[in-house]
Amino acid sequence: MSDYSSSSDSDDGEKVRISLKLSASCNQHDLEVSSEPVAVPVDVTRRGLSAIINHLLDRKQAEPKEEDEDDDSSKLPSLNFDFILGSSNKLLRTSVGREARRQGHNFEQAITITYFPSQPAPEDQGESEPMPDWIGALSAVSGMVFAGCYDGSLQVLHEETMEPLVPRVFSHTGAIKCISSVARDDDSYYVATGSMDHSLSVQLYQDQALQQVASCIEGHNAAISSADFGSSSQLASGDWGGELYLWNLNQDISEQATVKKAKKDKSSETASHFRSLTPTGSMKAHSSQITGIAWNSSDQMITGSWDHSIKVWNVERQDCLLTLNSSRVVTCLDASRVSAALATGHPDCTVRLWDVRTKSETSSWSVSDNTFRPSHKAWVSAVQWFDAYQLVTTSHDGMVKWWDIRSSLPLHSIRAFSKNKGLALSTTSSAIYVGGTDNRVKRLQIPQSGMDVHEKGIAKQ
DSSP: EEEOOHHHHHHOOOOEEEEEEOOOOOOOGGOOOOOOOOEEEHHHHHHHHHHHHHHHHOOOSSSSSOOTSSSOTTTTTOOOOEEEEEOSSSBSOHHEEEEEHHHTOOOSSEEEEEEOOOOOOOOOEEOOOOSSEEEEEEEETTEEEEEEETTSSEEEETTTOBBBSSSSSSSEEEEEEEEEEOOTTTTTTEEEEETTTEEEEEEEESOOOOEEEEOSSSSSSSSSEEEEEEESEEEEETTTEEEEEOOOOOOIIIIIIOBBBOOBBBOOOOBBBEEEEOOSSEOOOOOOOEEEEEEEETTTTEEEEEEEOOOOTTTTTTTEEEEEOSSOOOOOEEEEEEEEEEEEOOSSSOOOEEEEEOOOTTTOOEEEEOOOOOOOOOOOEEEOSSSEEEEEEEEEEEEEEEEEESSSSOOOOOOOOOSSSSSEEEEEESSSEEEESSSOOEEEEEOOOOOHHHHHHHHHH
């Protein structure tokens, strides 16, 4: 058994034996070290544990070396790791000894600690040219970013260069407050935008061109504040009056609507004819503004509102299955289809997590409400899941924060705006896009882990 003692040991020199285990979800198997128990000081933290793993992997030291130490220029760079002690499923944010005592571990037995590479901080990778007005809504997909502005225009940007791919399209007379996009089978996209002018517009993006194919004028009698595609045919929208509407795009667009292009002449440009959709369902979902809609399955969706409530709906029956009462107004929400968890943002600077799962035999519900420690300094305006454990938020404080639900504090805080508010964000597997009151869309690159970057470098040599 190895002994990793140091001059920084606790006063009584107490040790604890640990067994390090690479997370099963980590596919970088060359980061695996021996599971043989090692003795470490009880006050060792994740920084010290990372140093131990880097030593066992024969990587560079994170700390500056003494003059008489061996040169390590040929070694791989050190990595930062995160740790989960025992079966807690919580990231280690205190000393090993304190967490082990909290869990009631016996120090006479080796304690298993699972480790995996830490998520690097997103990096600023530029921004778009200024747009005519505030960025009210964003939806990022493979290759492009759809941006809705307060002047009623829709812009399509290249995902990396942030250059416009098509001329701006004006489909509303009021500010765009929400946007949702969905891929179709033919490599095209439907893009739905909701506006303060009470209208919901559906655009078709195909062959680097935007064309309006439907307008949902019937139904809403208030500003549309939220919209979300459940599939390429299912669309839901909510307004400031608390009304929730359902739309079937397959029936109304693919089968009934025809898009005709007028012949060009010297004095006119190409014109399009589009159909006005009729809702397939509607309900008084909330007593106040619906601020978020998220489909968590093909037949269920979740809505959040200024009336402090979160509701789960059966779409086919148009029934409310569950009502959750939050202590604050809900300003935004997003559902994770991977982990069946819901994240909500609030004006009190907090992000709350809701676990809503059914028991298939009885259809009863189990709910728990967890709150991250307040980290934003203002209204949380947008939240989006990145994977099963991690999510991203932005706020009127101009910050973008990267969270892991296994910790109550954010992993990273990035200032996206110095004197402006963050209003909207969207993520892909490689980047975060955020927009706000400075009229620009900013791109934050999500770095790969150190090992992935290094391996690519070797492959190029």
